[in-house]
Each structure stands twice: as structure tokens, then as C-alpha cells.
Amino acid sequence: MTEKIINGFEISQKKRKQIKEKVELLKAEGVIPGLAVILVGNNPASRSYVTGKGKASQEAGIHFELIEFPETIDEQKLLQEIERLNHDENIHGILVQLPLPKHINEESVIESISPEKDVDGFHPISIGRMMTGQDTFLPCTPHGMIELLKEKKIELNGKHVVVIGRSNIVGKPAGQLFLKENATVTYCHSKTKNMKEITKLADILVVAIGRPKFVTSDYVKEGAVVIDVGVNRLETGKLCGDVDFDDVLKVASYITPVPKGVGPMTITMLLENTVLSAEWVRSSLSRTM
Structure with a gap:
């Protein structure tokens, strides 16, 4: 079963080494x-x-x-x-x-x-640039999801992605980034009828609703990839996601755990955006010299 788990902590550590190398070049x-x-x-x-x-x-x-x-x-x-x-x-x-x-x-x-300094990618101008495919800072959590999937060489082109959640921070931009990768995107939310029928069509299911263990195996198609964005603390003090991990693990081809899934990648993408901003400043300085 462990080969099904997308270890965001390990992938983020690899990417942070690459970021550190970029920082050293900039400092030079x-x-x-x-x-x-x-x-x-x-x-x-x-x-x-x-x-x-x-x-x-x-x-x-x-x-x-x-x-x-x-x-x-x-x-x-x-x-x-x-x-x-x-x-x-x-x-x-x-x-x-x-x-x-x-x-x-x-x-x-x-x-x-x-x-130009919006490394969270939340400014309306950043969102507009993302929507129209221009260079900008991408929202960290959705960007981190895409990077996790690419690192595991999971095909996005032509896949059906279902996003449960429509927040401005995760749900909405996640759908846009998947569209950029040529996926077909469906959104589900609190007013969606027959949600299970829709989510069971997903090749990739993204869950970002803030409800502990909401998604169980009967929401998931056999062999689907499941990305759990939720972070919830149970009465026991233990962290869990929006997905019932142990139950969904039985049917998913890949799944992100909580913790050590999407979370570490969010911070990693923040670092990457900061370095990108510095690189843009360096480029503008070079052009004016």
C-alpha cells in the first residue's frame, strides 16, 4: 500500500534543495x-x-x-x-x-x-494573469498539488478532474491550473446534487472542504488519484484530512496523506515564488544596466 502514498514531505525536500541552489546563484x-x-x-x-x-x-x-x-x-x-x-x-x-x-x-x-511581491498569488491581478495564462505567481497550495502529480509522473492531459470545494485560495485556482494542463474540470460544492455520482467519474479527485474524513471510498472510482487538501484536528489531537484515508486507500491508485501530503508543498511553492520574484528583479536590473 505504501507505493500508493504520495509523500509530499519527501518531494518538498527535494524541491527545497533545488530552491537553495537558485538562492546561492542569486546571492553570487x-x-x-x-x-x-x-x-x-x-x-x-x-x-x-x-x-x-x-x-x-x-x-x-x-x-x-x-x-x-x-x-x-x-x-x-x-x-x-x-x-x-x-x-x-x-x-x-x-x-x-x-x-x-x-x-x-x-x-x-x-x-x-x-x-510584483504577491508571492501568495491571491491578488486579483495575479489571479487574472493566471486565468489568462500570463507569467505570475501561482497560488501556493494548488501549484503544490500540480507539482506533486508531475513528480509522480501522473498524466494530467485529458483527465477528468473533480474538485470538491470552491474557495478562492484552493478550489477555484486549482481548477484553473488543471485546465492549463489540458484536464477537464468539474467543481462540486455544498449545493451540488448527487455528488457521489459526479466524484465517481473523476480520474483525479481534489478534496478541499474542511470537513474531517468527509470523502469515503464510495465517493471514489477504482484507480482514481485522490488529493486531500484538508487539515483538521480531531478531539484526540490527531490531524486528519477531508478524506477518510484508510478507507479510500483501498480503492485509490495514489493518495496524499495528512500530514506530509500537500501541506509541505504549500510552503515550498511560497519559497519558489519568492525566488522567482528575486529573479525577475535581477532580470530587470540587467536590462537597465
């Missing part, structure tokens, strides 16, 4: 990739994610700045800090850890980040 040319992360409040999950991003950045040789604000921060002050980072030549990527406190408008915050 006088460019140090820099990532700034803004953390508002003290949400334990958010702090854990930020810590992981900081550690991964430093291991890759990327300059990392953590900027912390209390939960009570005024929205205008937060926007002013983002504007400062937009003009900081040492920072190539800006990320605001979500969710934000309710008194802060997340859309306004995301849109205040310069598209």
Missing part, C-alpha cells in the same frame, strides 16, 4: 531573496504556520522578516506597513497570514500588496 550576483510575513494577533495555528515558513526560508538561504502586530491593530496602520514593504528593495515577497481579525477587511489588505 548580489541579489538576496527576501520574504516578509505579517502576523496579526496570536492565533496558535497561524503562528505555527508562520514559524514553519520562517524555518523553511532560513534553511533555503532566503532573508526572512516576521512583522507582528496585536489583534487590535488599526487597519490603516496595517496598510501603511504593507506600503512600506512594497517599496523595500530588500523584500521580494510579502505575505499577510490569514485569517485576520474581523475588524480588518481581508480583501483590502490583499489588494494593497504589490502584485
